[in-house]
Amino acid sequence: xxxxxxxxxxxxxxxxxxxxxxxxxxxxxxxxxxxxxxxxxxxxxxxxxxxxxxxxxxxxxxxxxxxxxxxxxxxxxxxxxxxxxxxxxxxxxxxxxxxxxxxxxxxxxxxxxxxxxxxxxxxxxxxxxxxxxxxxxxxxxxxxxxxxxxxxxxxxxxxxxxxxxxxxxxxxxxxxxxxxxxxxxxxxxxxxxxxxxxxxxxxxxxxxxxxxxxxxxxxxxxxxxxxxxxxxxxxxxxxxxxxxxxxxxxxxxxxxxxxxxxxxxxxxxxxxxxxxxxxxxxxxxxxxxxxxxxxxxxxxxxxxx
Amino acid sequence: xxxxxxxxxxxxxxxxxxxxxxxxxxxxxxxxxxxxxxxxxxxxxxxxxxxxxxxxxxxxxxxxxxxxxxxxxxxxxxxxxxxxxxxxxxxxxxxxxxxxxxxxxxxxxxxxxxxxxxxxxxxxxxxxxxxxxxxxxxxxxxxxxxxxxxxxxxxxxxxxxxxxxxxxxxxxxxxxxxxxxxxxxxxxxxxxxxxxxxxxxxxxxxxxxxxxxxxxxxxxxxxxxxxxxxxxxxxxxxxxxxxxxxxxxxxxxxxxxxxxxxxxxxxxxxxxxxxxxxxxxxxxxxxxxxxxxxxxxxxxxxxxxxxxxxxxxxxxxxxxxxxxxxxxx
Ligand code: SF4
Numbered sequence: 001x002x003x004x005x006x007x008x009x010x011x012x013x014x015x016x017x018x019x020x021x022x023x024x025x026x027x028x029x030x031x032x033x034x035x036x037x038x039x040x041x042x043x044x045x046x047x048x049x050x051x052x053x054x055x056x057x058x059x060x061x062x063x064x065x066x067x068x069x070x071x072x073x074x075x076x077x078x079x080x081x082x083x084x085x086x087x088x089x090x091x092x093x094x095x096x097x098x099x100x101x102x103x104x105x106x107x108x109x110x111x112x113x114x115x116x117x118x119x120x121x122x123x124x125x126x127x128x129x130x131x132x133x134x135x136x137x138x139x140x141x142x143x144x145x146x147x148x149x150x151x152x153x154x155x156x157x158x159x160x161x162x163x164x165x166x167x168x169x170x171x172x173x174x175x176x177x178x179x180x181x182x183x184x185x186x187x188x189x190x191x192x193x194x195x196x197x198x199x200x201x202x203x204x205x206x207x208x209x210x211x212x213x214x215x216x217x218x219x220x221x222x223x224x225x226x227x228x229x230x231x232x233x234x235x236x237x238x239x240x241x242x243x244x245x246x247x248x249x250x251x252x253x254x255x256x257x258x259x260x261x262x263x264x265x266x267x268x269x270x271x272x273x274x275x276x277x278x279x280x281x282x283x284x285x286x287x288x289x290x291x292x293x294x295x296x297x298x299x300x301x302x303x304x305x
Numbered sequence: 306x307x308x309x310x311x312x313x314x315x316x317x318x319x320x321x322x323x324x325x326x327x328x329x330x331x332x333x334x335x336x337x338x339x340x341x342x343x344x345x346x347x348x349x350x351x352x353x354x355x356x357x358x359x360x361x362x363x364x365x366x367x368x369x370x371x372x373x374x375x376x377x378x379x380x381x382x383x384x385x386x387x388x389x390x391x392x393x394x395x396x397x398x399x400x401x402x403x404x405x406x407x408x409x410x411x412x413x414x415x416x417x418x419x420x421x422x423x424x425x426x427x428x429x430x431x432x433x434x435x436x437x438x439x440x441x442x443x444x445x446x447x448x449x450x451x452x453x454x455x456x457x458x459x460x461x462x463x464x465x466x467x468x469x470x471x472x473x474x475x476x477x478x479x480x481x482x483x484x485x486x487x488x489x490x491x492x493x494x495x496x497x498x499x500x501x502x503x504x505x506x507x508x509x510x511x512x513x514x515x516x517x518x519x520x521x522x523x524x525x526x527x528x529x530x531x532x533x534x535x536x537x538x539x540x541x542x543x544x545x546x547x548x549x550x551x552x553x554x555x556x557x558x559x560x561x562x563x564x565x566x567x568x569x570x571x572x573x574x575x576x577x578x579x580x581x582x583x584x585x586x587x588x589x590x591x592x593x594x595x596x597x598x599x600x601x602x603x604x605x606x607x608x609x610x611x612x613x614x615x616x617x618x619x620x621x622x623x624x625x626x627x628x629x630x631x632x633x634x
Contacts, residue, residue: 202403206466209358210418210473211390220417221406299408300453 005292009285016281017070021063024270053079066274076271080264085275089257096249096256098168100241102176103183107237111184112230115191116223119199126192133185138244142178142251149174159253171254179248183237190233194226201225227298235291239284308372309477309509310334310357310394315369315379317352317533319362323583326352326362328533329369331608334477339503339510341520341541343556344530345577350513353530354479357394357511359386374476391422394477395470400486401462405454411465412450418472437468441498460491467498477509478502485515496523517556521545529553532578532588539614549616549625551593587619595620 032049041049050056054065069076075085118126150158162171198204199222207217245258253259257276264272296302312332318325327349334340344350352362356371359378371378374393376385398404405414412434419430431450438446441464454462463483470478480499484492500523503510514520520527521541529537529544529552537550548554555573575592578584586602587593593601600619608615611625618624 202398202400203406205360206396206398206404206469207406207417209355209360209390209396210469211387211422212418213387213421216417216421220409225406225408301407301455 005289009289012285013278013282017067017278018063020274020277020281021066022059024274025059025062053077070275070278075275078264078269078272080267080269080272085271088272089260089275089279092255092257092260095168095254096242096245096258099172099175099179099245099249099254099256100238102169102172103180103241104238106176106180107183107187108234110180111187111234112191114184114188115230116195116218118188118192119195120218126188130185130188130192133181134189136181138178138182139247139251141181142175142248145174145178146252171252175248175252175254178251179241179244183241186237187230187234191226191230194229195222198222198226228295231294231298232291235287239287242280242283307336308333309336309338309374310511311370311372312353312356313370313372315353315356315367315371317349317356317361317365317367319365323581324533324578324588326365326533326580327356330530330533330535332528332535332538334509334511336476336509337503337507338526339512339524341512341514341524341527342530343514343517343520343527345515347577347580348530349533350530351399351481354396354481354511354513357477357479358390358396391418391473393473393475394479395473395475396479396481397463397466397470397483399482401459401466402454402486404466405462405469407454409453410450411452411454411457414454414465415450415469415472418469423472433472434468437471438465440471440502441465441467442494443468458491459487460494463487463491463495464498467495467502471502475508477511479511479513481513482515483512499523517553518545529556532584534588534617535608535615536589536618537614537616538608543613547612547614547625549611549614549621550589550618551595551624552589555592587617595624 032046032053032055047056054062057065066076073086075089077083078085078088081088114126114129118130146158149155156174157171158174160171162168204217204221207221208214242257245256246261247258248254249256249258250262257279260272261276263269264276310333312330315327315330316325317327330349330353332340332342332353342350342353355361356367356378357373359381361367367379369379373389376389376393378386378389381389405411412431415434415437416425416427416430419425419433420427423430425433434450435446438449443449443461443464449457449461449465454465457465463486467483478499483499484495487495496519499510499512502508510524512520512524517527517529521544524541526538526540527544528535529550531552537544537548537553539549544553545557548557552573558573573592578588578591584605586600586604587596587606590596590601596602597620604619606617606619608617609621611621
């Protein structure tokens, strides 16, 4: 089973790499025009540039070069930054990973926590909160959070990435909240619905009637059984976080992979765009494979199937 | 004789319904006695059994008294409820497939209450779980402990449920249609296990069922319930030989006999009284062949003694003469 999963993963990545590469190849606009920016080179110079960047080779050859290069850890050169793609992305990855990590913690702790709270309390407060939260786009959240907690109250820095772990984390709080409000709301909703469904099940009545304490029943029979949908949805959302960093990092002026993607698209820096898109897809595939592998531990019934 | 379960004048009502779910229900189960509570679905028999564990429908107003092993559970605090649930009474439910947590192993399911409530060590709890699985006739207890519910048949799972109920070492076993979800052979096996446990452990049993013949054949006494009220209460022999309430007679007439020639079946006409319908007078009046307009819909019959039975029918006395004249039914 493991072998099949890993094989499927590799195949997915291969197909994606082809789609990513060819879609940018077919995209309108010519990177050479950007590379020569404003100057008017002679046809000879143009041909030299084309040759240097390999634009003169046929498509299959270019794809093959790119693919084999990647397998050796060579993602090509950034047109814009005159450095290797690996180093450009590598230098920004830690800050983005920190943002994604903090967001994951927020989603799991607050999303699941609020969902449990909402399922066990009669009131409608959580439902209202979730409905509002799910409707706030992250750029709106970014603007509001910056003006309230950054500018007015001055609790958090509003721009930049910070230096040193503590300072970086401090800088991350508002972006992470802006990034996760919608996701937290979704996880809360799924957790609450799943908990409510399990609370009404007969096996819960059975253990209750046997005299197990309410907290034991909730923990070991309701929450435990409600985990399936929560893990699936959290996995999907968390693997999507990397994409959403583009908006939030730009809004908070952070130097991460997300903002790099935005500027690279602007400048038609294809090698960087390709690498980032592939990174996003790889994350997606890996996270979902992990969810698939964890699922039988949560629900033994799928093991048989 | 010690009274294990003593329900007196229990009324459970909910706003927005036409009639109470339970209306002045009184019922007793003594030590070591097997008692059946019989009725169609919606009659309130399952609700009655659940009240013995302090499980009342959400939002209901409850009056009357339910004393279980000497403890009052109506309006009881968590401590009293816990005492009743953990050491006096436990329940076997209708659908074992829905009753066992599907994501936990049978072993976890059985040892959880032993460890968390009875305070046994892991080894003690496992040993006791093995013993209980043996006691309910499971063929390979060590293997079953490691199995998940979906790996067992319905009949096997019902045995697991019985073993689970026995982890409390209860004196009263509430059995809510324990064989309805099972096939006929398995039904007989489960009833045999319950009978054996009753003898071996001196358990009191309250059997909830819609099958009056089954009830009368395995229990000492039978209560017949309709629309949240007790219609007739009698020793099993008296109930089947001289059924006094028209509803009881209808129930006996509507089930095919297990042996002998097939008589003409006379199912009770009409449908059971819904919760939305208001009652005036006798709740059975709409379906009763002996109804007397002006009498039965004006006066509410209460349980009165006739011979060995208690009957809630305004015409009980005259109807008995009538049936005896016809030679029963
Ligand atoms: S009281 Fe009247 S309606 Fe009710 S069972 Fe007796 S005869 Fe029938």
